[in-house]
Amino acid sequence: MKDPTLNIQPRAMDVSGETAFTYLALARKLSREGKRIISFGIGQPDYVTPAHIREEAKRALDEGFTGYTETAGIPELREAIAWYLNSRYRADVDPDEVIVTTGAKTAIFVAMAAYVRPGDEVIxxxxxxxxxxxxxxxxxxxPVLVPLRFEPDVGFRLDMEELRRSISERTRMIAVNSPHNPTGNIIPRDQIEEIYDLARKHNIIILSDEIYDNFLYEPQKFKSFLELPDWRSHLVYVNGFSKTFSMTGWRLGYLVVRKEVIPKMLDLAVTVYSCATSFAQRGAVAAIKGSWEAVYEMIEEFKRRAEVLYRVLSESEYIEAYKPEGAFYMFPRVSKFLKKTGMSAEELVKYLLYEHGVLTLPGSAFSEREWDHIRFSFATKMNNIIEGGKIVVEALRGYKRMS
Ligand SMILES: Cc1ncc(COP(=O)(O)O)c(C=O)c1O
Structure with missing residues (x-):
């Protein structure tokens, strides 16, 4: 008989990990072996956390602020988060409607734990x-997948009809993420309203992950669900510190939801993580309340990188590039190359990594279906973007000559 410790329960067996991390590990291994790798792989800004944030966390440590905190987060941080959301979105969020989590990821997890029932469909x-x-x-x-439509030169668009058709009696939730990982597209303002109309009509929860809300290259296009006056009825809102303040390793995110369900969410949160790291929370207060100069500079630089990456990749007859509108990703189509060579997107990513020292990620890292696309993260220095982008263009061209 199989040892019980080998007997993982079926739902857990069904969960797969983050494939992106597997590719990052491959690239790291090559680097350790002495190979130079240009990475378009990683989903984190290539900046250290701004100094004043680090200083405040150090101060907290020196003051001995090292114990458990309130599960919902320290009051100063919940207030700072509510202040940020209200000044930006006029959302009227009460600090008691905020729960600080160990990253946006944990906020997603807590939200799903609270609302998803066996048999529910999550779009x-x-x-x-x-x-x-x-x-x-x-x-x-x-999970019920609603595919985005790819339009050459434009990027990805959500087909509202398709979304409407995917709603059934069992739909419990729609997970929305704008600006979007992996495409870098923004869901336009009118569609945000339409999605919320659908949620009202069919009694569905919107889980809105707006972790890239500061990475906007076409800011007029973006709308937060928190801008809707009745957001409390159908919205669970997720955001975090990882991207905006380059704080991925601090593990800090947050959830906003109506007050009535906060006690239950806290039961779940305390069971999973007790509280977010005490001194990291102090740093996060400084992040929101201190100077945003470094953030704005970083975003300006990302905007330039998006342009340059677009220009460089557009040189290739095999890459259908477009200008990202937000986040720090582009997910161009490479189907012409795949058709010509018979390669899959995974094989192309491995070819670029092993033969040319450039890391990208295949569509399969973001989907259970086939996407003839690869993701470029432009969270890397400009010279890497130019050099790495040219290497990719040449690698595809060169392959043509070989075959
Ligand atoms: C859309 C999206 N949500 C959430 C996360 C995770 O963020 P955190 O580091 O706060 O857990 C990521 C990170 O890549 C992301 O792209």
Whole structure:
């Protein structure tokens, strides 16, 4: 008989990890072996956390602020988060409607744990950050994928008809992420309103992950669900510190939801993580309340990188590039190359990594279906973008000559 310790329960067996991390590990291994790798792989800003944030966390440590905190987060941080959301979105969020989590990821997890019942359908706009579908499955939910439409030169668009058609009696939640990982597109303002109309009409929860809300290259296009006056009825809102303040390793995110369900969410939160790291929370207060100069500079630089990456990749007859509108990703189509060579997107990513020392990620890292696309993260220095982009263009061209 099989040892019980080998007997993982079926829902857990169904959950897959973050493939992106597997490719990053491959690249790291090559680097350790002495190979130079230009990485378009990683989803974190290539900046250290601004100094005043680090200083405040150090101060907290020196003051001995090292114990557990309130599960919902220290009051100063909940207030700072509510202040940020209200000054930006006029959302009227009360600090008591905020729960600080150990990253946006944990906020997604807590939200799914609270709402997804076995047999519920969770609509995921595909491709997507992998965690929505995986967390939904863990709680017995069934991910229903609504594919984005790719339009050359434009990028990805959500087809509202398709979204409407995917709604059933069992739909419990729609996971929305704008600006979007992996495409870098923004869901336009009118569609945000239409999605919320659908939620009202069909009694569906919107899980809105707005972690890239500061990475906007076409800011007029973006709308937060928190701008809707009745957001409390259908919205669970997720955001975090990882991207805006280059704080991925601090593990800090947050959830905003109506007050009535906060006690239950806290039961779940305390069971998973007790509280977010005490001194990191102090740093996060400084992040929101201190100078945003470094953030704005970083975003300006990202905007320039988006342009340059677009220009460089557009040189290739095999890459259908477009200008990202937000986040720090482009997910161009490479189907012409795949058709010509018979390669899959995974094989192309491996070819670029092993033969040319450039890391990108295949569509399969963001979807359970085939996407003839690869993701470029431009969270890397400009010279890497130019050099790495040219290497990719040449690698595809060169392959043509070989075959
Ligand atoms: C859309 C999206 N949501 C959430 C996360 C995770 O963020 P955190 O580091 O706050 O857990 C990421 C990270 O890549 C992301 O792209």
């Amino acid at each position: 995921v706009i595909d491709p997507a950050y992998y965690a929505y579908a995986q967390a939904a499955k863990l709680f017995g939910g069934k």
